[in-house]
Amino acid sequence: MKHVVQLTEGWRLSHEGKRLEAEVPGCVHTDLLAAGLIPDPFLGANEKEIDWVGRRSWTYTLDLPPTGDTAERTDLVFDGLDTAAELVLDGQELGLTRNMHRSYRFDVTGRAGELSVTFASAYDEAASVRAVTGERPNVYPEPFQYVRKMAANFGWDWGPTVVTAGIWRPARLECWSTARVARVRPLVTVDGTDGRVELRVDVERTAAGTDRRLVALATVAGVTTRAEIDGDSVTLVLDVPGVRLWWPRGHGEQPLYDVELRLLDGAAPLDVWQRRIGFRTVELDRSADEHGTGFTFVVNGERVFVRGVNWIPDDVLPSRITPERYRERLEQTAAANVDLVRVWGGGIYEDDAFYDACDELGLMVWQDFLFACAAYPEEQPLRGEVEAEARENVVRLMPHPSLILWNGNNENLWGFRDWDWEEPLAGDSWGEGYYLGLLPRVVAGLDPTRHYTAGSPWSGSWDHHPNDPDHGTYHSWEVWNRQDYTEYRANVPRFVSEFGWQAPAALATLRRALPGEDLAPDSPGMLHHQKAEDGNGKLNRGVARHFDLPEGDFDRWHYLTQVVQARAVATGIEHWRANWPRCAGTIVWQINDCWPVSSWSAIDGDGRLKPLHHELRRVYADRLLTLQPGPDGPELVLCNQGSELWATDVTLRLMHTDGTLATRLSLGRDVPAREVLRLPVPPEVRPADGGTKEYLVADADDLRALHLPVRDKEFDYPAPRFDIAVETVGRDTDTVDVVVSAHTLVRDLLLQADRLAPHASADRGLITLLPGEQTRIRVHGAAGAGANVVRAALFCVEPA
Template sequence: MNKTIFFAFLFIQNVIFAQSSERDLSSENWQFKNSKDNKWLPARVPGTVHQDLMNNKIIQDPFKDENEKKVQWIENEDWDYQTSFTISSKEVKNENVNLIFNGLDTFSEIYLNGKLLKKTDNMFRIWEIPVKQNLKVGDNLLQIKFKSAVNTGKEFAKKVPFTMPESPRSFVRKAQYQFGWDWGPRLVTAGIWKNIKLEFWNNAKFDNIKVEQKNLSTKRADLNIHTSILADREGKYTIVINDKPNQVQLKKGQNQIDIPFTIQNPKLWQPNGWGEAYLYDMKLSLQKDSKALSYKSLKLGLRTVELVQQKDEKGKSFYFKVNGNPLYIKGTNWIPADSFSPRITKEKYQKLIKDSKDANMNMIRIWGGGIYEDDEFYKACDENGILVWQDFMFAGSFYPADETFLNNVKEEVKDQVNRLQNHPSIALWCGNNEIDEAIVNWGYQKQFKYSKNDSIQVWKDYKKLFHDVIPNTLKENLTTDKNIYWPSSPSIGWGHKESLTEGDSHYWGVWWGEQPFEIYNEKVGRFMSEYGFQGMPTLETAKSMFSGTPDLNLQNTTIKAHEKHGRGWEIINEYMKRDYQTPTDFIKYNYVSQLLQARGMQIAIEAHRRSRPYNMGTLYWQLNDCWPVVSWSSIDYLGNWKAFHYQAKRSFEPLLISVSETTESYDIYCINDLLEDLQIDSKMELVDFDGKVLWGAGATSKLLANSAEKHLEIKKENFSKFDLSKTVLKIVVGSNSLKSEKLFFFKKPKDLKLPQPTITIKKLSPTEIEISTDVLAKDVYLIGDTHFSDNFFDLLPNTSRKINLTKPLEKIEVMSLWNTLKN
């Protein structure tokens, strides 16, 4: 038989065997009830108790109206789940049967046929239990009894001699955002939030596969495949990696087998913007006597990532070097895409990551108050060239460090690192979100009247957890030192001078400090891992807040309830007064609030990118939402792009033009994120709002790869005779392969003397339109039930813009900033 055909046949057999050795119990007929009740109701697994209560019409959707307030009782109750499943005589003949829970939320007791098998205490752990001796041919009863995480956490809190902030959430190993955040509701869930399966195996099975990249060059990649194998019988076995068999001797019990593997002339996995995120298929089969016993597959990306921190005259650098080249990081922060994470679909993960790629991003930070995301998230990042900054799930509080808690965290870290480390997208492991800062800056010790010994204990516990247990466990379970550990984000709080000279920085002088957007030009750190400003969601998402006919009114209590920051409306209004005329009409206010958010974030991102190489990364807060809400997101809960996401796409372009105003000049910067130099021609024109060119200049120069350079300087005296409230500076920069355009306005939007535009929409095809205008149209806003390839853009007369639609529309409404003026 042809070797290739034989291996393909063997591979198919392996897959069939591997699939038949597992059985998903999630699809069985599940029931649930309040532990106080007798009546069982139908349930769905994976799921949460809130979803099951909604499906049984016991509660109304907490995302609608003000229903969130009405469901708070759920967190204080205990909940029981059960199902019955049938085991055949053939299945029970397997030598080993394991019951595997990929996610139980959070405190539970697991019973099989009336016998207590395990107590669980961590939402983020995988629970694997041998159950062959507990199974019987015929019907088997599986029961899971969940205790209230809130009540359990309160009991833990009583054992600490001082008050812990955010108690009881910091005592329980579950998603911290469920306890409420300034962008999310309080919905503390319980339930079987990931799938359950029965695993049948004989002789031996793969436990885990880790791929170590020992050496990588253009000619070859030398790998070490670390296989963890559990054997029930000792003897000779074969491990086939792709088409290459390897004979191994296994002892009974746990075996660690390392197998060298080489790839000739390897293709590199490149981050978005630098090339293809190339992935290799790796298929591993464990065999004995030509019979397939166990099977694993993974996608492998070959790349190098290192975090570079070197002292310099201004502090210490903080940047990522990918495949040997410094990479300017452009991206965002991620929160869970739903308050009920089991209902986040693969399609939603893929769309949000693709939307990030389409906005020219190359990194997403998974924030530490959510969840270790579903495999589909990391798969999408691998495929789209998006690097991942992975926080461990700790955020904004103090955490205990007793032996039980630390051992629990250690197992959590092992489970998640073993699950995720083969993903080429993983670039950094980070201990927590804002806990160092919480201890040092937030004044909890004074608020809760800590003694000196109490404060010392908090810091000792912090060090033990984030500087000892987590990094040591990480090191024990990683195959390579190229995945880096960073104890806390930020490394230094935003009120301290050093926060802008070393490490990563969360800058919240804008929003929390209510400083003007322009302060972003001064407050630039080495790596900006958090900053942001709120904006309203799209009209479609605002309407989804209502169960009945939407009342789109800023005074409506439902609209107000979907803003979780205590002073959110007040802060938005204050900033809006500074830069815009404030509309009273809801639709216009919604539109201007989005423009306001986009304007602030544009100023921040461009200030960061102009400062390269001092600054080497900008991750804004935040990409997405977990429910319909006014928030810092650039994409709202329903997946619609806000004005900010369209602006992020422009601000993250690989070739960016940015204008910095000084007391005497307008400095024009060109930023090139590509790996090749560009020969660029630039053309500048001062244009009035009717399209008349008042002044012009041009230049030709070389723009170095991976650089930000001041390209031109225009003296303000050149424009002294013009009314700059009626003009715009148009800059076009281009090379043979790339072109970028910038419209720079000299005045704040509220101070522009805008003419009334007549905007024309020409239909080119069912899914393509062309937009044009007779005079300047500022911030053109296309409204319709479709996704527009561009929106919230400025348009000069005598120009046009082609826009693609994801689906045809009979009618498209359009407005511009002129429509919001108080004439």
Template sequence: MKIKFETIKIYTLLFIVHFSWSQQNIKNLANEEWYFKNAKDSIKYKASIPGTIHTDLLANALIPDPFLETNEKKVQWVENEDWIYETDFYLSKKEKQFKNIDLECFGLDTYAILYVNGKEISKTNNQFRKWTFSVQEYLKEGKNKIAIYFQSAVKNGRKESEKLKYTLPGEEKIFTRKAQYQYGWDWGPRLVTCGIIDTIQLKFWNKSIIENLQYDQKQLEDSFAEIEWMADIICEEEGTYHFQWNENTFIKQLTKGKNKINWTDTIHQPKKWWCNGLGEPNLYGFGLTLSQNGDILDKKELKIGLRTIELVREKDAIGSSFYFKINGIPVFMKGANYIPPDSFISRVTDSIYQSIVINAKKANMNMLRVWGGGVYASDSFYKACDENGILVWQDFMFACAMYPGDDSFLENVKLEVIDQVNRLQHHPSIALWCGNNEINEGWHNWGWQKQYNYTKEEENIIWNDYEKMFHEIIPNAIKETVANKQTIYWPSSPSIGWGKKESLYQGDSHYWGVWWGKEPFEIYEKKVGRFMSEYGFQGMPALSTITSFTDKLSWKNEAIKTHQKHPVGYETIKEYMERDYHVPKDFDNYLYVSQLLQARGMQIAIEAHRRAKPYCMGTLYWQLNDCWPVTSWSSMDYYGNWKAFHYQVKRSYESLLLSVCKENEKYVIYGINDEVETKKGNLKIQLIDFDGTILWHKEEYITIKENKNKIITVLDDSLLQKVNQEKVVLSVKLETDKEKITSNYYFVKPKKLKLKKPTIIIKRQNETTIEITTNTLAKDVFLFSEGVHFEENYFDLLPHEKRIIHLSSPIENIIVKSLFDTLKN
């Protein structure tokens, strides 16, 4: 590594190895004993930090579990109360002697008044900001007390709303800079909480600290990369300071106050960071150490990835493109929309974030969209995305409402943006910053103007406030904060509402004609935009997930109804199920078929998007995960169980895909190659009946060029006039020198298939591997064993086909089911 320094002298500091870590220290206050109480009462209870008022009330048996039965209704009183958290801690003589003691708070939710030893030091009003307070003068040697008075966010929001002479869409939540989904969504409960949901600590320091460390990738070639680094140093004492940058050292004279220093790295033969499916997500580690006279004053470490990213929007004959280039290569984005994994975000561990990202990678995804109605995710989430090659479309936390535009609110948002961009900008996974979710569409398409009876003057004020927020305040704050010149900003997703034809010709699209519009799944094949950033269909969760909140499996059970937040969700599922499947009468089979229904609809959508490449260059379905046990659009339920949908996603997101569709009365087989190398292999097409008799076949050697789509072959509809389409399946297989790709296509809907009872045989190859076969077509084979994840599931098993399945752990017994088993009831 070669390092260039401007106006900086370079020295070899042999004594660097003898540095002592004595000039800066951290006291994690979460390790102290915390207590909470209702502000109206005197009785104190033990609290956990990080935590929320709901989780602390639950731990002390003061409320029932909001996730169980219909208990959500029983805890609504909590949001209207004020709560006090407090702790005592001790300060040693040595700690008190530090010249600077900062109280650092990450995740104060939301309206908090902070007291140190009985003196008010500050107030907070934003869950998404990092709050730092100088508290040296308030502390003393020995015993100290911190108390945090949390005011009701709901009451504060209502109070702010009363200041306006008109009503803004979104009710009281829009005035509070906290997680919007806590107020209830069509997949989540209303649990408006408060508390210390992240870190609270004391930072002791003398002389100087590193406030910020940034970089700008100036150039990236195959032979070298040039990076400009910038650091903000806060100095209490003017003087000469030593810096160690990995294995190199330099000296800098600093003045009192904020100092900005910069230097340049040159990395020879750099290893680039690639998203999943294109290469390895290589990371480089860097560390900056600040010291003086042998004492280390501060340290900062970053892991970065070297990559270029572009959002290409070029006019064409139809509209304009919308696609990402990674390291100069156009990439079709395959992924999902991510929401907070819990209604109580403080109890989401690093391992849960890692599991979510790994399960996205296992399903062949390369992008996740962090949706704007939740929270900015934990550091561990972005770290996992960096390490697994998952790009992040990052919304700012605004969704489905109009927001106030007064100066104090806008300033609060600006500081929020600065904090979050500073925290996240070094992650190579960050692909795009998006201003909001569906607000532009909501204003122009959802009828708010008529609903709220706005005057023209009020409409102008509200829209001007919107433009100021998302076209001035946020993008300007990003520009002022971010160092990396590759940063991409997109004001609102989608750019045009799904009801307008232009939404399919340019920008990103949220298509909800299916589900909200009750249109058939097949409409997905016609409604394909340039980048499909939202669409979806509901499916019920695993049976074990439902029994986790109720033991009564009946549609009359209020708990089952409560854990479906869409007002006509179950009715919509049933309506679509009647179109495509025989509707089972018993609950267990209904749950199973609802998952098949969801998977079938989403397969039609995803593969239509992929066949349309390069016109369409991205598909992000709604939604990846859940925040509680619920029937929703997710492909993985609250406990991380893969629905049939997630297994189908894994198949439909393969880098090399075979996809069959009907076009102009002919059946077309597409070969879709998202990899950067040409694929060659033997293609075998067979029309077989459900007993395995080959009725027609064709073989050919084919080539699919890198990063291209290709129509492999076209089958004339006349071929099918000679067979009973209700009893046959088209089997398409491609075998290359590295892989075997398969696809099965049916000519009628599942309810019209003339299925026979299959004899499914499972043989154990070893403790975690099984072989499964059948004598006749087994449609949608479902394997289940409590607590075990099957590598493949909800798959079609052709007659006499051998399928090898790997299991996450050894098992005693396996329950097996196929679609035929649902026909008897």
């Protein structure tokens, strides 16, 4: 039986003539941090102080002992080397690597001695490749398109420039005889309730095992089959009756089945391969209709409006992301009623723990191949690396039922058309051959059970603009960059795979990341932790369109930017959900951060929830009530994404700003499952166009929608008045209920719990109360917080 020795102990890192203890998996930065030799790059402007780390070479060493094993073969295996490395064992070269996104295997049978792994600077590697391929355009001043490495290491408009190197995934020795399982491709299909698993198995043999007649034995859900292997490959088919279907969260359960493949020499076990699978069907309806070209996922025969988020690496030092951290972040994601996570193309193919958690939580995964925002050369040495990387990761991720789509790239097809690339390229390769040739061939050949799309955005062919809202997927960035968020309502894309709005991190996160700084929107640390071009200018303009921009009041500015972020994203989602099935999904940019920063995230770099997270939970819930502009005035829209009929009574109230009721009426309505009901608001409850003293409130069950005929700074808000009480919950003195009783209209009330204590959290985001209403906000981690302390952490909209 194969014997595995994990290589986690005894590694050393050479630094200025000294050998430091090194952690594997890890990277140079984590080792230097542990030794106290560099400052934390996440604090202040320390990012600038460690730039030198990514610009020099580094050597890891390990005394590789004799295995003392009777095995015929010993392999040295690395699941990830970041990135360009030379490996030497006992003075003899083992090999060279140049791809962070691949694994590597070296035959070290009978060998021992000092193993050294020397990493070249990624900048030097990029320069050597660029010298061969020539220049290519890029939206950032960093050379990430010349090296198969996490592009975001070189900085992004939400991330620092921290260029890593190191043994970033596990290393081990594998000792085996006769044969081993080299690769298994599980093709999982289902017809009704009858499942089928085809295991395409490749084996590697030793010289002594060349002529051995081997046996492959496979089991799933109590079904077993076996096959003899005469050569190096075999296919086993397991028909499994009565399977339970895997569904995205909100649509059903997520049953998973264990699959085991055993490789035998007679009765003697040689190797074993184990995974979990799920049975489901996924179709992608890209058919043409009267609106253009659709892009609708159909899961188990059911058409789905996707409630998605974009995912970036959760740490700029990805070796620090543990399975527990993946689980926590993805549970936070699922708690926002998200059902799809898009793994963005400037990051990494995540660890198996990420996809395992998505399988269990019912989070569909849209997986980008790793190309983003640049023209990529298609010549060697990159082309061979791209193909090897794609083949390995397609096979690695195939077992996961959560994986529903392969995507060729992020924004590169759009970039070629709109970002002035064609003239400087002058006919040179730029990646089109990858996205429209190589990658779809790899997916079709290895994973024919899943769909492939060439890019995000992509209209489906060059017959249409790559970012045409009427065809395929669409990125909506003009609104954030130049317009008011109400402009999200200007069109109805078929599928919005990126859009978003910025806000700063939580206050406790900012205080940790910027110690001692007198916080202001333009204070040095705040500006350093704002990587977007004119990011603060766009934040300020976004606020100023709706509110008076506060001068010299950081706390108020911080609150209003959070309000605008939440409102902006909600405006887009409510509008696009109201236009289902023409629009078939939204993927918000972005759910998470890789460090403490002002960004588009709903969860900040310290894992704290922004108000946007709570707003996503509302607008991504199965049932959504919203008031939308119509050609003849406001319209009432009820979206029912649940599996059952929604029978509800809607109450519409026309309210005066002084708290008195002008008109009230009720409507009983039934909304079928997976459908949208759109109704004109009756004239008697509509506020006058341009009026500043009336507003419309719609309530249905526990849902509420508001319509003001003018923007906030033009509306005649009353001075907000409310009472506060703090009640301890049971015997848990660490948990309290903050009870707020409103005497006036209180718009977008927000309790920023981290102002009470850095670890405190609240269960609610933005809340609007009418006069006489009361709400409870449960706060964990707020021991000893009194009403006066809580009041200082409460914010709401105030009169202009």
